[in-house]
Amino acid sequence: MRVDAVTLFPEMIDRPLSESIVGRAREEGYLKLGFSNPRDFAGDRRRTVDDKPYGGGTGMLLMAEPVYKALLKVRKKNSTVILLTPKGRRFDQSAAQALAKKKHLVLICGHYEGIDERITPLADMELSIGDYVLTGGEPAAVVVIDAVTRLIPGVLKKSDATVKETFTGGLLEAPHYTRPGVWRGKEVPLALLSGNHGRIEDWRRARAAELTGISRPDLLPTAAKTRPRKKI
Ligand code: 6GU
DSSP states (O other): EEEEEOOHHHHHHHHHGGGEEEEEEHHSOOOOEEOOGGGGSSTTOOOOOOOOOOTTOOOOOOOHHHHHHHHHHHHOEEEEEEEEEEEEEEHHHHHHHHTOOOOOEEEOOOOTBOOOOGGGGOOEEEESSSSSSSSHHHHHHHHHHHHHHTTTTTTSSSSSGTSTTTTSSOOOOOOOOSSOEEEHHHHHHHHHHSOHHHHHHHHHHHHHHHHHHHOOOOGHHHEEEEEHOOOO
């Protein structure tokens, strides 16, 4: 997959996505990440990209033209253009799965107080990563690219890891343990040591349901739909 970010601060995205699994996915060619900087398309000698909002108000806005030119540099016929903004639809695991099927994503990162509204119709969708306000769309771009990259077939060597995990089944995951079996007096649950796969699965399902009820009860109705009960 190819992803291009339209951003004034490419380093904010490039650096965190050079580490760990996504860094390796880039080295191995699963993810090709590029950048287009509106600053390179400013119209004046001082390379201005922001201006005051019409009608007054606090803060500065990204001007439409430099963002538009930066977008045109990377947009192709098959691109999915995404505007990152706290006003967007909430990004979740099902959105990540849908985006992982695309050939080319272009992520437009707002900064300052936002972007001139006339840019919005150029995007296929607007996404937000949660109900809080960031200084810019770059950390959100990192989140979206990370979540999508790990779903590209081949990126995770154990592909099973994307099937049973948190959210995909609609529930939080059961807790995990590794050696030692007793750590500072705390024991690993016996079911996990039993070697009995049926018992281990039952234990995990029960803990997942219990944990979801405690931490994220809002997920339970969806989980019920996702995994219908067996008929008796
Ligand atoms: Cl995508 N952008 C900004 N600036 N703030 C956010 C966000 C995006 N998602 C949540 N908060």
